[in-house]
Amino acid sequence: MTTDSLSERTLVRAALEGLFSGDQRAAAHSLAAQARFETVGEGQVLMAEGAAADDLFVLCAGRLHVYGRDGSGALGLVASIEQAGQVVGEQAFIDDRKFRNATLIALQSGRVARIPGDAFREHLARDQAALARLSAIGTRQLEHRLSALALELDDSLGAALSQSAPRARQFDAGESLFTAGEPALHAFLIVSGQIGLINPHNGKTEARLGRGLTLGVDAMASGGEHPLNAVALEPSEV
CATH class of the missing domain: 2.60.120.10 (Jelly Rolls)
Known part of the structure; x- marks a missing residue:
């Protein structure tokens, strides 16, 4: 294992530790050990709206954009992921969700870690506090969209x-x-x-x-x- 990969795995472990409760953070170590690291090219699609959810991602380097499609099928920017250590795609593994609600594209070349979604879901099921916390994040995201609508x-x-x-x-x-x-x-x-x-x-x-x-x-x-x-x-x- 190279120094760079050690550094990336440490980054991923720290990012995942922020998702789990204190007594369940061993899950972060287990998931980080299963992470698959890959170099992504500019314009590469990492996940597509409507596709089955398989992995979640941690950004190690580079920049990612999250897009949603409007009624005509055109892509519109929803969010920009720029900070190393940001977790992306975790909402697809909460409750009974089955597929992606957005498209994730690399805006420039970079590095990401893929975390197996099935393993993440299993650990999440054993940490009700983490599940509630992530559900609350999803709710806040919806509330943000609804607040704009309410205006x-x-x-x-x-x-x-x-x-x-x-x-x-x-x-x-x-x-x-x-x-x-x-x-x-x-x-x-x-x-x-x-x-x-x-x-x-x-x-x-x-x-x-x-x-x-x-x-x-x-x-x-x-x-x-x-x-x-x-x-x-x-x-x-x-």
Whole structure:
């Protein structure tokens, strides 16, 4: 093992120690020992939105960008990862999530460590405090997006959105979010993927909605029912 690889493994271990509780930090040592280090080239895609989650990453050197796709399929920048030791992709292994909600691309050549996702999930299941902490981070990320959305909504709807913490849920392609005639008890913000609004009478797709767009806002604000069926057209998170 070279000095550089020793240094990188130490960096990864320290990054993972920050995720786990004090009495569970042996998990960080175990995961760091399983890390696979690789050099990435400019423009290389490390993970793709909608793909099954396999590994999480620790940035060792370089710069990564996180992108999400809008309804037209165009990529939009969500975050820039520049600090060595930052962990990326861990949210895909929380709760019952199964796939990526963003695309990760190397902006320049660099080095990353890949941590096996199955092993990470197993350790996380034994550390409820760490699981709660990472879930809270995910919730704050959703709240940040919702706070921007609330600025565009009237006061009553903004108040309704703030009554409870947002909760992310993933839907497989073809899975229903809600059906026409159901009471609109929630508003939805699309985090990733694409949702189709289907006319229940003729089966026609009235609209295709992507990241950053909302569902059920008007119906919830009026206390009414959903007028259309909502179905995930591809793996999606809302």
